[in-house]
Amino acid sequence: MLTYTLRRLLLAIPTLLLISLVIFLVVDLAPGSPMSEIPLTVPPEVQAKIRAALGLDAPFYVRYLLWMKQFFWTEPLYGIDNLFGTQLAGDAPRLLSYSSRAPVFRIIGERLPQTLTVIGSAYLLAIVIALPIGIYSAYRQYSWFDQIGTFISMIGFSVPTFFTGLVMILIFTVYLGWFPSIFNTSLRVTDWATFKQMLHQMTLPVVVLALYNAAEVSRYTRSSMLENLSQDYVRTARAKGMGEGTVVLKHVLRNSLIPVVTIIALGAPTIFGGAIVTEQVFKINGIGAALISAIHVNDLPVVQTIAFLTAILIVLFNLIADILYGVLDPRIRYD
Amino acid sequence: MPDGAQPVLDVRGLKTVFRTRSGEVHAVNDVSFSLQRGEVLGVVGESGSGKSVTMMSLLRLLPMPPAMIRGGEALLNGRDMLKAGPKELRAIRGGKVGFVFQDPMTSLNPVFTVGMQIMEPLRKHLGLSHDKAAARAVELLDLVGIPDARRRLGDYPHQFSGGMRQRVMIAIALACDPDVLIADEPTTALDVTIQAQILELMKDLRQKLGMAIVWITHDLGVIAGIADRVMVMYGGQVVEEAPVRDLFARPQHPYTRALLQTIPKISGPREARLKVIEGQPPILNAPPSACPFRARCEYRFDRCDAENPALRPVGAGHAVACHWQAPAAPLAAAEVSHA
Ligand SMILES: Nc1ncnc2c1ncn2[C@@H]1O[C@H](COP(=O)(O)OP(=O)(O)OP(=O)(O)O)[C@@H](O)[C@H]1O
Numbered sequence: 001m002l003t004y005t006l007r008r009l010l011l012a013i014p015t016l017l018l019i020s021l022v023i024f025l026v027v028d029l030a031p032g033s034p035m036s037e038i039p040l041t042v043p044p045e046v047q048a049k050i051r052a053a054l055g056l057d058a059p060f061y062v063r064y065l066l067w068m069k070q071f072f073w074t075e076p077l078y079g080i081d082n083l084f085g086t087q088l089a090g091d092a093p094r095l096l097s098y099s100s101r102a103p104v105f106r107i108i109g110e111r112l113p114q115t116l117t118v119i120g121s122a123y124l125l126a127i128v129i130a131l132p133i134g135i136y137s138a139y140r141q142y143s144w145f146d147q148i149g150t151f152i153s154m155i156g157f158s159v160p161t162f163f164t165g166l167v168m169i170l171i172f173t174v175y176l177g178w179f180p181s182i183f184n185t186s187l188r189v190t191d192w193a194t195f196k197q198m199l200h201q202m203t204l205p206v207v208v209l210a211l212y213n214a215a216e217v218s219r220y221t222r223s224s225m226l227e228n229l230s231q232d233y234v235r236t237a238r239a240k241g242m243g244e245g246t247v248v249l250k251h252v253l254r255n256s257l258i259p260v261v262t263i264i265a266l267g268a269p270t271i272f273g274g275a276i277v278t279e280q281v282f283k284i285n286g287i288g289a290a291l292i293s294a295i296h297v298n299d300l301p302v303v304q305t306i307a308f309l310t311a312i313l314i315v316l317f318n319l320i321a322d323i324l325y326g327v328l329d330p331r332i333r334y335d
Numbered sequence: 336m337p338d339g340a341q342p343v344l345d346v347r348g349l350k351t352v353f354r355t356r357s358g359e360v361h362a363v364n365d366v367s368f369s370l371q372r373g374e375v376l377g378v379v380g381e382s383g384s385g386k387s388v389t390m391m392s393l394l395r396l397l398p399m400p401p402a403m404i405r406g407g408e409a410l411l412n413g414r415d416m417l418k419a420g421p422k423e424l425r426a427i428r429g430g431k432v433g434f435v436f437q438d439p440m441t442s443l444n445p446v447f448t449v450g451m452q453i454m455e456p457l458r459k460h461l462g463l464s465h466d467k468a469a470a471r472a473v474e475l476l477d478l479v480g481i482p483d484a485r486r487r488l489g490d491y492p493h494q495f496s497g498g499m500r501q502r503v504m505i506a507i508a509l510a511c512d513p514d515v516l517i518a519d520e521p522t523t524a525l526d527v528t529i530q531a532q533i534l535e536l537m538k539d540l541r542q543k544l545g546m547a548i549v550w551i552t553h554d555l556g557v558i559a560g561i562a563d564r565v566m567v568m569y570g571g572q573v574v575e576e577a578p579v580r581d582l583f584a585r586p587q588h589p590y591t592r593a594l595l596q597t598i599p600k601i602s603g604p605r606e607a608r609l610k611v612i613e614g615q616p617p618i619l620n621a622p623p624s625a626c627p628f629r630a631r632c633e634y635r636f637d638r639c640d641a642e643n644p645a646l647r648p649v650g651a652g653h654a655v656a657c658h659w660q661a662p663a664a665p666l667a668a669a670e671v672s673h674a
């Protein structure tokens with residue numbers, strides 16, 4: 001298992017390097033330049049100086065290598081300095097945003113917590129809701145509960161989050177006025193009151209995202225449970241005199257969870273994509289919003305870095321899914 | 336086994352149907368049989384004749400729906416299992432009655448260790464502590480002939496061969512010292528040498544533990560080797576029942592006769608599959624109103640179409656459900672006359 005994990009980690013390095021190159025090239029070669037944001041009245045020689053200051057004059061491979069160096073070396077050093085108060089980075093140039101000249105990782109660090117609280121709680125909530133529904137639906141296949149659950153999850157799965165989001169806002173914010181329509185990003189949770197305020201403003205976006213993901217997870221859980229409920233070993237467990245609880249929640253569930261856990265792990269990074277939309281709808285100033293506004297102003301370092309971080313997450317969660325598979329299923333032995 | 340003693344298992348008038356989209360399937364029609372303490376009852380019949388459904392009905396192991404038990408009783412030591420509440424039923428399953436299924440490759444749970452799966456009924460029925468259950472599990476694996484039992488408790492089913500897995504299944508069924516062991520084609524999925532080993536093991540265990548066994552099989556050779564009494568099923572009914580010697584010497588039902596003729600004579604493959612009998616098995620979409628075997632029977636006459644024959648005694652412990660009276664001649668003579 002350990003050697004397998006290490007081997008997979010090593011294999012991930014060339015994959016990620018290739019992805020980084022592709023991301024860099026695509027973003028870099030895309031039409032539009034950061035200079036287009038500069039008013040035309042600025043004299044050409046000043047424009048040239050700005051270009052030089054942004055490093056835009058260097059050939060692309062120099063800029064790519066610099067980006068890589070900053071991503072994997074300089075910025076982690078700054079991170080360590082920040083955490084432990086050391087001075088490892090010295091005054092190496094940081095990876096800066098073109099438009100705000102702030103370090104890209106500081107921007108990300110400011111935006112990420114909003115995204116993580118909303119997405120993280122939505123995903124957890126989705127799993128907590130979806131598992132029992134999926135299990136019970138399968139156990140009572142074709143019952144009322146199952147039929148209604150299947151219907152709702154089909155809707156939840158097929159209606160996009162921006163639509164459910166807008167409908168929710170219309171109902172709960174515009175008509176009923178129960179929830180705020182704007183997410184207060186600067187709110188810091190320091191005491192009970194601010195915590196309640198946070199919960200309050202998180203409710204709608206979390207519910208919208210959770211519904212969508214719960215629909216998916218419960219469908220997987222249901223079909224995986226159904227597949228296992230008809231297996232011979234279930235009859236064996238019953239023939240041994242095990243109670244229905246043990247049969248379903250131990251024997252069947254333990255087998256059914258293998259693919260479900262994999263789906264959950266694989267789905268974790270992709271919900272960042274859904275979050276971009278949800279953040280727009282609910283005006284949450286998270287990482288998705290940062291990405292969108294960076295795209296608007298051609299802030300290449302921010303776009304490239306966020307895209308690459310997402311790619312790293314996907315590769316990482318793929319690895320986690322594989323490892324979990326091996327942990328949960330004794331028939332799978334790596335190495 | 337003394338006659339007149341209370342049988343350990345007494346099944347009367349069992350009826351099981353499946354409700355399907357295309358109507359009801361009458362899989363078990365009025366099946367009655369009994370099992371004495373320590374007796375081995377062989378159950379034979381072609382595929383689809385209702386052997387498995389009959390036995391699984393007893394412990395209500397069929398998926399319900401679609402299955403439904405329409406009637407009958409199944410007395411285990413005088414108490415009707417079909418009327419037992421959920422708790423009593425669970426105590427019977429794996430406690431008083433052990434079940435070994437046909438396919439050892441899929442009958443064990445792949446994600447739990449073999450030890451855990453043997454210990455589960457021990458802890459549940461006998462209330463043993465973890466350590467005591469583990470010790471007993473080692474004994475059981477020893478008993479069914481798995482070497483190095485203590486170490487193998489922690490192994491998963493996929494680390495065992497088919498024959499070994501069937502031994503594990505037998506160990507699970509025997510765990511709580513059952514009164515009745517139901518073995519549903521326990522050797523069919525195994526290759527011939529392993530089949531022989533399992534058969535020897537069961538004979539040996541029966542000697543040691545003295546439980547009654549119901550052994551379902553396609554293989555009349557196996558029946559001859561292990562059974563005291565035989566029950567022949569056809570179309571969800573018992574068509575003949577006899578002590579094993581009597582059945583081989585004086586088969587009464589045309590179906591039984593045909594079955595016996597399909598056994599290869601001396602060596603040859605032991606695989607005496609019953610498909611050789613010509614014609615189709617009956618369609619079970621209604622309760623039988625005529626003899627189920629009539630379409631394939633060479634002795635068919637008017638009465639066979641009008642009336643489903645009931646079991647009638649034809650000798651000591653020998654009964655047959657057939658309107659036709661077999662001549663007293665042994666099978667060899669019958670063979671000649673049909674040739
Ligand atoms: N779930 C089900 N739904 C409908 N019919 C069923 C179902 N299970 C079994 N049957 C029917 O019940 C009848 C008896 O089946 P059973 O499994 O008892 O046969 P068997 O004698 O054990 O055959 P085999 O030797 O192949 O195991 C068959 O006609 C079969 O089609």
Ligand SMILES: [Mg+2]
Pocket residue numbers: 386387388519
């Ligand atoms: Mg069967």
